[in-house]
Amino acid sequence: MTPGSASRVAARVAGAVFVLWAVATITFFALRLIPGDPALAVLGGPGSQASPEALEQVRQQYGLDQPLAVQYAAMLGRLLSGDLGQSYALKVPVADLLGAQLPGTVLLALAALAVAWLLALALALVSTGAGRVAASLASSIELTSAALPHFWLATALIALFSTALGWFPPVSTGDLGGLVLPVLTLAVPLAGFLAAVMREGMLDALAQPFALSARARGESAIGVSLRHTIRHAAIPAVALSGWALGTLLSGAVVVETIFARPGLGRTLLQAVTARDVPVVTGVVLVVAVVYVLMTLLSDLVSALVDPRRQAVAA
Amino acid sequence: MPALPSRAARRALLPLAASAVLLLAACSAATGDATGTTGTAASGTPVSGGTLVYASGDAEPDCLDPHVGGNYPQALIAGQYLESLVSIDDNGRIIPWLADSWEMAEDGLTWEFTLRDDVRFSDGTPLTAADVKATVEHVQDPATGSSTGYLALGKVAGVEAVSDTVARFTMTAPDSALLESLSQPWLAIESAAGIARGLDENCQAPIGTGPFAVDGWVKQDHVALVRNDNYSSPPADAAHEGPAYLEAIDWRFLPDSASRYAALQAGQVQVIDNAQPDTLAAAASAGTFTEIDAPRPGASNRLELNSGQAPFDDALVREAFIRAVDVNDGIDSLFFGTAERSYSALSSVEPLGYSDESLFGTDLKKANALLDEAGWSEKDANGIRVKDGQRLSLAFPVSTNQSIPAEQSLFEQVQATAAEAGFEVVITPLDLSSWYGALFTNDYDVVSAPYTKVGPDVLRILYHSDSITPAPSGYFANLAQLSDPELDSLLAQAASSLDADERQTLYTAAQKRILGSFTVLPLYDQQNHFLLSPTLHGARAIGTVSTPSFYDAWLSE
Numbered sequence: 001m002t003p004g005s006a007s008r009v010a011a012r013v014a015g016a017v018f019v020l021w022a023v024a025t026i027t028f029f030a031l032r033l034i035p036g037d038p039a040l041a042v043l044g045g046p047g048s049q050a051s052p053e054a055l056e057q058v059r060q061q062y063g064l065d066q067p068l069a070v071q072y073a074a075m076l077g078r079l080l081s082g083d084l085g086q087s088y089a090l091k092v093p094v095a096d097l098l099g100a101q102l103p104g105t106v107l108l109a110l111a112a113l114a115v116a117w118l119l120a121l122a123l124a125l126v127s128t129g130a131g132r133v134a135a136s137l138a139s140s141i142e143l144t145s146a147a148l149p150h151f152w153l154a155t156a157l158i159a160l161f162s163t164a165l166g167w168f169p170p171v172s173t174g175d176l177g178g179l180v181l182p183v184l185t186l187a188v189p190l191a192g193f194l195a196a197v198m199r200e201g202m203l204d205a206l207a208q209p210f211a212l213s214a215r216a217r218g219e220s221a222i223g224v225s226l227r228h229t230i231r232h233a234a235i236p237a238v239a240l241s242g243w244a245l246g247t248l249l250s251g252a253v254v255v256e257t258i259f260a261r262p263g264l265g266r267t268l269l270q271a272v273t274a275r276d277v278p279v280v281t282g283v284v285l286v287v288a289v290v291y292v293l294m295t296l297l298s299d300l301v302s303a304l305v306d307p308r309r310q311a312v313a314a
Numbered sequence: 315m316p317a318l319p320s321r322a323a324r325r326a327l328l329p330l331a332a333s334a335v336l337l338l339a340a341c342s343a344a345t346g347d348a349t350g351t352t353g354t355a356a357s358g359t360p361v362s363g364g365t366l367v368y369a370s371g372d373a374e375p376d377c378l379d380p381h382v383g384g385n386y387p388q389a390l391i392a393g394q395y396l397e398s399l400v401s402i403d404d405n406g407r408i409i410p411w412l413a414d415s416w417e418m419a420e421d422g423l424t425w426e427f428t429l430r431d432d433v434r435f436s437d438g439t440p441l442t443a444a445d446v447k448a449t450v451e452h453v454q455d456p457a458t459g460s461s462t463g464y465l466a467l468g469k470v471a472g473v474e475a476v477s478d479t480v481a482r483f484t485m486t487a488p489d490s491a492l493l494e495s496l497s498q499p500w501l502a503i504e505s506a507a508g509i510a511r512g513l514d515e516n517c518q519a520p521i522g523t524g525p526f527a528v529d530g531w532v533k534q535d536h537v538a539l540v541r542n543d544n545y546s547s548p549p550a551d552a553a554h555e556g557p558a559y560l561e562a563i564d565w566r567f568l569p570d571s572a573s574r575y576a577a578l579q580a581g582q583v584q585v586i587d588n589a590q591p592d593t594l595a596a597a598a599s600a601g602t603f604t605e606i607d608a609p610r611p612g613a614s615n616r617l618e619l620n621s622g623q624a625p626f627d628d629a630l631v632r633e634a635f636i637r638a639v640d641v642n643d644g645i646d647s648l649f650f651g652t653a654e655r656s657y658s659a660l661s662s663v664e665p666l667g668y669s670d671e672s673l674f675g676t677d678l679k680k681a682n683a684l685l686d687e688a689g690w691s692e693k694d695a696n697g698i699r700v701k702d703g704q705r706l707s708l709a710f711p712v713s714t715n716q717s718i719p720a721e722q723s724l725f726e727q728v729q730a731t732a733a734e735a736g737f738e739v740v741i742t743p744l745d746l747s748s749w750y751g752a753l754f755t756n757d758y759d760v761v762s763a764p765y766t767k768v769g770p771d772v773l774r775i776l777y778h779s780d781s782i783t784p785a786p787s788g789y790f791a792n793l794a795q796l797s798d799p800e801l802d803s804l805l806a807q808a809a810s811s812l813d814a815d816e817r818q819t820l821y822t823a824a825q826k827r828i829l830g831s832f833t834v835l836p837l838y839d840q841q842n843h844f845l846l847s848p849t850l851h852g853a854r855a856i857g858t859v860s861t862p863s864f865y866d867a868w869l870s871e
Binding site for chain 1: 369373374376377456457458459460461464513514517532533534535566567568569570572573576577579580582583715745746747748
């Protein structure tokens with residue numbers, strides 16, 4: 001490793017640590033600035049009346065009677081030692097809670113990303129070089145699906161594939177069939193985005209001299225696409241995938257709620273509603289870590305796919 | 315005005331007919347039926363076995379022990395594994411449950427409950443008076459963090475286990491609501507050994523005497539309940555004896571209303587709760603499912619007008635608001651006939667509820683005249699009334715956790731109709747914590763706050779002037795800020811009156827004063843609708859806080 005690349009790595013790591021600190025800080029203060037007593041949130045479900053003794057108990061138990069700066073410092077200290085703290089509402093360590101919920105959401109997000117890639121690639125391959133009508137049709141499909149809100153799509157898919165056709169269960173119960181509709185809900189809008197950038201990349205590549213010379217060597221149009229231009233399509237899509245995983249995690253809030261899937265998104269929603277600061281902070285940190293890692297990963301993959309970047313990096 | 319007829323039979327089970335019109339017909343038919351059988355028409359002989367899948371739209375409890383905190387989602391599930399000393403039948407009468415009999419001393423300061431001697435907890439240990447003592451002490455211990463149960467035991471000084479089967483309650487003052495309080499799931503009897511395990515473990519799986527026991531809890535997914543084969547303590551109004559028919563209940567949390575109904579249609583689940591008006595209308599036209607309509611006891615859903623500050627410190631302005639808003643059209647169009655307008659501060663299942671429709675008729679002309687009389691005679695450019703440079707503006711914070719979408723739309727109708735008389739109603743949707751915050755800082759003029767409790771003593775909590783004084787937490791229950799010495803005295807007398815007739819007279823007088831103060835605009839009962847698959851038989855809502863019981867329930871193919 002050259003000294004140059006070492007300092008680049010150090011800068012990346014420092015940047016990542018800064019992002020995590022900023023995320024934790026913003027989450028902490030945002031939740032505290034909303035009016036309302038977190039101790040009441042801990043005790044007060046609809047219709048339940050917290051007694052003063054119970055509230056006092058909760059405040060002491062969670063250090064809510066301390067000044068805000070002290071609470072903030074305590075939280076940072078805990079985070080630095082790798083302790084995500086204890087959930088106010090569920091009274092279990094946040095790390096255990098997230099550990100249990102993470103796999104479900106990761107499976108959902110990765111499956112959605114994979115399906116979105118397949119759908120986008122298929123659409124891009126079929127529509128490029130198939131004429132102007134196909135191109136404009138593809139473009140409107142992309143725009144429409146990219147604009148579909150998750151909650152609407154989820155409800156529509158349930159109405160069609162569960163209630164009307166009976167093919168897939170409307171709520172997830174752990175089997176693979178239950179994964180289909182949630183994955184489609186997340187994949188379709190994302191596929192719209194990905195297909196748009198892929199198609200553009202392919203069209204650019206097809207207009208390059210190398211595509212023409214490949215055709216001149218006698219390669220078929222499909223052959224050119226599969227062997228050469230697909231790389232060009234993949235480069236922007238790979239770069240987008242880090243961002244895409246971030247949107248999938250936020251989409252998980254809606255999808256996990258509608259399909260009643262356990263996972264990080266539903267945990268986050270419940271924790272925000274219950275003003276469960278440690279859990280919200282924990283989920284947001286996990287998402288930030290995933291985001292940072294995915295961005296690094298997509299940079300790496302871009303370099304692999306794109307020989308020009310390898311030359312620069314070396 | 316006559317008192318409400320006993321409408322405990324409103325906790326009725328409605329076969330969903332092919333149209334909404336028939337639904338209404340069935341509803342009124344069921345209202346007249348007071349035979350007390352609320353079970354699904356037992357078609358055929360009950361079959362043992364099978365797993366019932368229940369889909370709850372309520373928030374997932376943080377703790378499965380309803381002593382901790384004490385809210386309705388906890389009551390819903392705890393009813394499957396915990397039982398109380400007494401229950402309430404469909405006519406609102408107290409009936410024996412874990413206690414065979416009870417006796418109150420003449421001065422009302424001690425009560426002796428004699429327990430059944432053949433009851434075992436799901437872990438096999440026998441139920442004794444020591445468990446009753448442990449339960450009360452657990453609820454009264456501040457470390458438990460009990461709210462609902464704690465308040466209900468306000469007059470209980472302590473419990474002594476006189477023998478294995480006799481528990482003696484010592485009171486600080488006579489309490490006419492003690493039996494009603496003890497029937498609530500927030501005071502259900504838990505095993506002393508279970509409680510001794512500590513809060514965290516007890517939250518995961520409280521040990522009770524119920525027909526089912528907690529077998530596991532996967533957070534945000536489901537609670538697994540299995541049949542308690544030791545079961546021997548059905549309440550006096552159950553349909554059979556011995557263990558439950560169902561082998562297990564898979565209690566799932568499905569927060570989205572549309573997917574809950576889709577899951578019921580797909581046969582993934584056999585019961586859904588929190589069925590919304592649009593779902594009920596769809597189910598009525600499908601004709602496949604059975605509905606349980608079980609309004610919650612305690613207070614009705616109502617708007618409270620904050621009489622503690624301007625402009626509602628003026629009774630004329632309060633009456634003007636109540637005369638101006640048109641609630642009935644909104645309820646008709648937004649609830650599809652699934653909710654009936656209430657004119658009482660109490661739920662229609664409360665036998666002592668008193669109702670007076672004449673106070674709540676919409677009359678825009680009268681509203682305008684009242685506002686003119688109160689000095690709000692000028693209007694600004696937007697048609698909002700003005701007095702001494704102040705606009706007639708009302709803050710209305712709405713809890714999005716507690717008000718269903720149909721109710722939030724109804725509040726917009728209230729806003730629109732009040733505007734016709736020159737009120738500006740500012741609706742602010744808030745999450746639960748911010749909503750509490752708005753109430754504590756007195757930042758409200760209109761508010762809707764549900765309160766579930768068994769019996770008319772809820773009126774003391776909601777309308778006695780003591781409840782205006784905020785606790786150190788800022789919490790106060792008298793959101794109307796009604797301060798009326800005569801009402802206070804009526805409520806205090808009623809709470810300690812040990813004579814049933816006198817109690818009824820006092821509560822009727824108290825309700826007349828409350829409704830006549832124009833601080834309360836009743837809307838409807840706290841809605842509580844369940845939809846059942848046609849394969850499920852024998853399910854019912856029990857008469858305490860209208861939670862479902864699956865003890866008599868069985869599944870057919």
